[in-house]
Amino acid sequence: MDIDLDGISSVSSLQSLAKLLSDPQEDDDDDKGCGPHSSVSAMGPGNIGPVKKETAGTAQVKSESSKTIWNTEEVPEGSEFDDTWDPREQPEYEIFFKQRVGTEDMFLGMSRKDASTACCEDMVIKIKLPETKFSDITLDLQDKVLDLRTPQKKLLLHLPHPVDSKNGKAHFLSEEEILEVTLRMTREFDYINFA
Structure with a gap:
């Protein structure tokens, strides 16, 4: 035809x-x-994106007495500190990773450590705070968030790796006007890197 x-x-x-x-x-x-x-x-706007797999019988039913809009797992940690209307500026900061090495690591190579960040145990955050006294600093640590407040500066930092917030160390170097915060990282596969 x-x-x-x-x-x-x-x-x-x-x-x-x-x-x-x-x-x-x-x-x-x-x-x-x-x-x-x-x-x-x-087709309509709801058809755009990946295909959702529907499972029969496993649909979650919200309790009618609950007035929550979302689950607490859906809210990122540290979002309660985020204040977009705060006029204070963010200070300069740097993040370093630190390893604990001994002579057996340096000269004999007995452990499996290398120079990568996967083999680092600690995270060091250096925050520049010019014209700030130690008594003016408010520091709040959580597993994934560092929240620092001073009268002139504000820093809400979402950390690249989870840390042990209970056992951190902070040291203020008054000559350089730098706050140095050392935190032990708690990553999922550290038992493999440090075995």
Whole structure:
């Protein structure tokens, strides 16, 4: 069957061609003048993105007495500190990683440690706080967030690795006006790196 596509220019010609090429089952359902239905017309904004797998019987039902909008697991840790209206500026800071090495590591190579951050035990954060006294610093540590406040500066830092917030050390170097915070990292696979 040869079709001359150059001769098809009117809307009715296109609708007739679409009707010829469509499934015969759809012909019974078609309204006159509406044109053929296609699967593309059934798509909407909800069809964009990855296909969601629906599991039967495992749908979570919210209790009607609960007025919560989201679960506490969905809220990132430290978001309660984030204040976009605070006019204080963010201080300069640097993050370093520190290893504990001994002579057996340096000269004999007896452990599996290398120079990568995967083999580092501690995270050191150096925060520059010019014109600040030690008594003006408020520091709050959580497992993934460092929150520092002074009268002039504010720093809300989401840490690159989880840390042991109970056993951190902070030291203020008054000559350089730098707060040095040393935190022990608690990563998931540290038992492999430090075995």
